[in-house]
Amino acid sequence: MENTVALGAANALLNYDPEILNEVLRDTFKPKTAELNIKAAKQGYNYAQPHYPDDFGYQLKKTSSAGKHRIFLTGNEAVGLGAIRAGCKLYAAYPMTPATSVLHFLVHLDRTYNMIVIQVENEIAAINTVAGASYTGIRTMTATSGGGFCLMTEGIGMTGMTETNPVILLVQRPGPSTGLPTYTAQGDLRFAIHASQGEFPRIVIAPGDVEETFYKTMEAFNLAEKFQIPAIIISDKYLAESHGTAEPFDQTRTNIDRGHLTTEDKYTGEEEYKRHKITNTGISPRTMPGTKGAIVRTNADEHDERGYTTEDPTLATKMTDKRFRKLEALTKELKNLETTKLYGPEEAEATILAWGSTKGAIREAMKFLSKEGTKINYLQILYLTPFPAAKVQKTLKSAKKTIVVENNKTSQLTSLIREHLLTTIDHKILKYDGRPFNPDALSQKIKEVL
Amino acid sequence: MAFKKALIELGLEREEAVIVSGIGCHGKMINYVNVNGFHGIHGRVLPIAQGIKLANPKLTVVGFAGDADQYNEGWSHLAHAVRRNINMTLIVHNNMVLGLTTGQATSTSQPGFKSKSTPFGVIPPMLNPSAHALVSNGTFVARGFSGDMLHLKSLIVEAIKHRGFAFIDVFQPCVTFNYLNTYDWFRRRIYKLEEEGHDITDRQKALEKALEWGDRIPIGIFYKKERPIYRDNLPHVKDVNLTKLPTENIDIASTLKEMM
Numbered sequence: 001m002e003n004t005v006a007l008g009a010a011n012a013l014l015n016y017d018p019e020i021l022n023e024v025l026r027d028t029f030k031p032k033t034a035e036l037n038i039k040a041a042k043q044g045y046n047y048a049q050p051h052y053p054d055d056f057g058y059q060l061k062k063t064s065s066a067g068k069h070r071i072f073l074t075g076n077e078a079v080g081l082g083a084i085r086a087g088c089k090l091y092a093a094y095p096m097t098p099a100t101s102v103l104h105f106l107v108h109l110d111r112t113y114n115m116i117v118i119q120v121e122n123e124i125a126a127i128n129t130v131a132g133a134s135y136t137g138i139r140t141m142t143a144t145s146g147g148g149f150c151l152m153t154e155g156i157g158m159t160g161m162t163e164t165n166p167v168i169l170l171v172q173r174p175g176p177s178t179g180l181p182t183y184t185a186q187g188d189l190r191f192a193i194h195a196s197q198g199e200f201p202r203i204v205i206a207p208g209d210v211e212e213t214f215y216k217t218m219e220a221f222n223l224a225e226k227f228q229i230p231a232i233i234i235s236d237k238y239l240a241e242s243h244g245t246a247e248p249f250d251q252t253r254t255n256i257d258r259g260h261l262t263t264e265d266k267y268t269g270e271e272e273y274k275r276h277k278i279t280n281t282g283i284s285p286r287t288m289p290g291t292k293g294a295i296v297r298t299n300a301d302e303h304d305e306r307g308y309t310t311e312d313p314t315l316a317t318k319m320t321d322k323r324f325r326k327l328e329a330l331t332k333e334l335k336n337l338e339t340t341k342l343y344g345p346e347e348a349e350a351t352i353l354a355w356g357s358t359k360g361a362i363r364e365a366m367k368f369l370s371k372e373g374t375k376i377n378y379l380q381i382l383y384l385t386p387f388p389a390a391k392v393q394k395t396l397k398s399a400k401k402t403i404v405v406e407n408n409k410t411s412q413l414t415s416l417i418r419e420h421l422l423t424t425i426d427h428k429i430l431k432y433d434g435r436p437f438n439p440d441a442l443s444q445k446i447k448e449v450l
Numbered sequence: 451m452a453f454k455k456a457l458i459e460l461g462l463e464r465e466e467a468v469i470v471s472g473i474g475c476h477g478k479m480i481n482y483v484n485v486n487g488f489h490g491i492h493g494r495v496l497p498i499a500q501g502i503k504l505a506n507p508k509l510t511v512v513g514f515a516g517d518a519d520q521y522n523e524g525w526s527h528l529a530h531a532v533r534r535n536i537n538m539t540l541i542v543h544n545n546m547v548l549g550l551t552t553g554q555a556t557s558t559s560q561p562g563f564k565s566k567s568t569p570f571g572v573i574p575p576m577l578n579p580s581a582h583a584l585v586s587n588g589t590f591v592a593r594g595f596s597g598d599m600l601h602l603k604s605l606i607v608e609a610i611k612h613r614g615f616a617f618i619d620v621f622q623p624c625v626t627f628n629y630l631n632t633y634d635w636f637r638r639r640i641y642k643l644e645e646e647g648h649d650i651t652d653r654q655k656a657l658e659k660a661l662e663w664g665d666r667i668p669i670g671i672f673y674k675k676e677r678p679i680y681r682d683n684l685p686h687v688k689d690v691n692l693t694k695l696p697t698e699n700i701d702i703a704s705t706l707k708e709m710m
Contacts, residue, residue, distance in 0.1 A: 069710035070710065071706055071709040071710055072709055072710070073709050077709075081702055081705065081706075084700060084702055084705070085700055085702050086697075086700075087695075087696070087697030087698065087700055089505065089692040089695060089697075090501070090504060090505055090692060092501070109705065110686070111685070111686040112704070112705070113700060113702075114686055114687060114690065114692075114695055115687075115692075116504050116505075116684065116687060116692065118504070120497065120530070121526055121527065121530040122526065124493075124494065124497070125494075125496075125497040125527060125530070126497075127497075128490065128491075128494040128497030128498045128501065129497045129498070129500055129501035129504070130501060131490075131498060131501065132470070132488065132490075132497065132498035132499060132500065132501025132502045132505075133501035133502065133504060133505040133692075134501075135488055135498075135501075135502060136501075136502055136505040136506045136509070136692075136693050137505075137693045138505050138692050138693050138695075139697060140501075140505075154491055155491070155494070158490060158491050158494075162488070162490075248706050248710070249702070249706060251701070251702065251703070256697050256698045258697060263693075264693075264694075288506070288693050289465070289468050289486040289502075289506070289509060290465055290466065290486075290506060290508055290509050290693070291465060292463075292465055293465070294465065295464060295465070295484060295485065295486055295487075296486045296487075297480060297486060297487040297488075298487070298488050298489070299480065299487075299488075299489040300489055300490050300491050301477075301489055303489075307480070307487065307489075308480075308481050309478060309480075309481055309489065
């Protein structure tokens with residue numbers, strides 16, 4: 001109960017109405033325990049108030065929410081909600097920290113939203129199960145962390161070849177191997193971009209907070225299905241399991257786009273159905289197995305339009321080109337989506353480039369620096385594959401000094417920028433001790449490199 | 451051939467069946483049977499097939515795997531598929547050798563079997579897939595022989611009709627790389643369980659029969675017993691084809707409210 005005493009004392013320092021804490025305690029505990037906790041909070045409050053009067057720099061004030069409520073959730077819950085809203089019907093996974101809470105969240109809701117949520121024997125089973133289910137025409141998802149993602153890599157390649165489209169959530173933690181299993185990192189960016197043998201298009205999206213996680217998860221489902229490619233959402237322990245508040249998600253903001261999918265009842269079958277038909281955009285019209293008049297055949301071996309195995313060199317080239325034409329179409333589509341976000345003034349002394357969960361600390365550090373008169377801006381890169389090269393280049397052109405902020409050792413974003421734009425980054429602020437950036441310490445580091 | 455005949459006997463339309471194959475000599479199966487097909491990767495027939503069946507229970511799902519495919523690379527999936535009891539069939543083409551990779555030992559190659567990877571003979575004893583399926587709480591466990599097509603066809607028909615996970619291990623001699631377990635070798639040893647009054651509801655007896663190996667080797671149904679399939683315990687989707695559910699307008703307002 002020491003924590004309750006401390007909460008009461010903190011309430012006194014912040015000059016906050018103790019009744020609000022009492023309500024929370026009544027909400028949390030059974031009546032008898034609640035009353036004991038309320039007493040404990042009062043003790044803390046009564047001690048702190050006379051001993052530390054008015055010398056605390058920050059005071060909490062009740063805001064007039066006027067009936068408005070914000071939601072309170074974790075990044076993993078935001079992914080789960082995004083998946084439900086996007087119409088995901090099957091989720092298969094094997095527990096691995098820090099991705100497990102997606103399984104917990106969804107399994108409690110599967111009966112409400114008519115989904116199948118299944119814990120399978122390992123991550124290899126998970127990726128293959130969602131690939132198989134995706135072949136039937138439903139939306140599917142799996143989630144894991146680095147070790148499980150290693151096991152999934154062969155299956156991810158199979159989704160590339162069979163043009164199935166599961167969404168895969170990769171929640172990073174420090175590696176290699178078991179590493180620091182319950183801490184945070186951004187060391188798997190290159191891994192996500194390149195996982196599996198061979199070449200095929202994919203999507204890698206990195207949301208930075210719970211709100212983006214929800215909307216970008218929906219986007220991932222749409223793009224994966226429309227372009228019939230796997231979509232990887234890359235998050236980390238810090239984003240996945242920290243609680244945050246947000247405006248209640250706007251259900252109308254992202255529409256469902258199922259692309260070239262013909263459901264069983266709408267299939268006309270004028271010509272022989274070819275699952276991997278060669279088209280201008282590379283996207284082959286999809287229908288569901290079970291559809292009268294259509295044989296839906298797919299193949300992890302190189303195949304012809306009908307899904308039959310082939311070793312023909314001309315056809316092998318044509319099919320690879322067909323799959324990569326989808327990347328061109330996708331890149332075009334991404335021009336209309338938010339793939340990067342710029343924060344802070346247009347004119348700045350330095351520009352920060354970063355991806356993922358570092359967003360909160362960076363924005364907070366910018367506030368500290370701005371109070372001291374230092375103008376910094378920040379480009380958040382939301383899509384890592386396909387890389388929004390033109391948008392990043394535009395920002396880099398006007399940047400006086402560039403700083404990459406990342407939770408890894410080798411600054412993988414720097415290498416990615418160099419790969420796409422042949423540009424070097426002036427400074428890197430890197431942290432790889434398993435802990436997220438702290439805004440205070442980060443603002444100090446930024447000052448050091450300015 | 452036995453599978454095609456079984457499909458005809460069952461009166462299934464092409465569109466109603468999906469076959470899933472792995473990697474091995476059996477893998478090309480999807481090129482030979484004109485039904486829906488998913489040719490997957492080595493060892494993963496079962497997760498793919500179960501994903502398909504979970505999504506769309508209206509489809510008749512039959513997985514085809516090889517012995518290396520299922521009993522080496524995909525061994526763990528077998529036990530879990532058997533105990534999960536999703537309503538589908540698995541047929542393993544067991545030739546007791548890796549044929550596609552030109553002749554190495556598998557986990558069902560006999561001790562002493564000389565192959566490219568075991569020039570001095572296989573060291574450990576063989577795995578026993580039928581016994582393994584029985585102790586993993588299998589509800590339909592059978593063994594067939596490609597040298598007796600009509601018998602095999604009838605097993606496949608029974609397996610597909612079975613409500614639950616049906617497993618058939620099929621001896622299918624490799625005429626190129628298995629010099630030991632040939633058609634003749636099997637013909638001299640094989641006998642049919644149903645001709646010797648085997649009780650297919652007796653799991654203990656079934657296990658005894660599954661363990662029999664040597665001069666006499668049984669084929670036929672070892673064991674058959676219904677228990678609830680996986681979906682029976684999912685009341686919200688028990689009879690629901692997930693592919694028919696709407697994707698649009700899933701209202702999450704109630705869950706959002708709980709988060710306020």
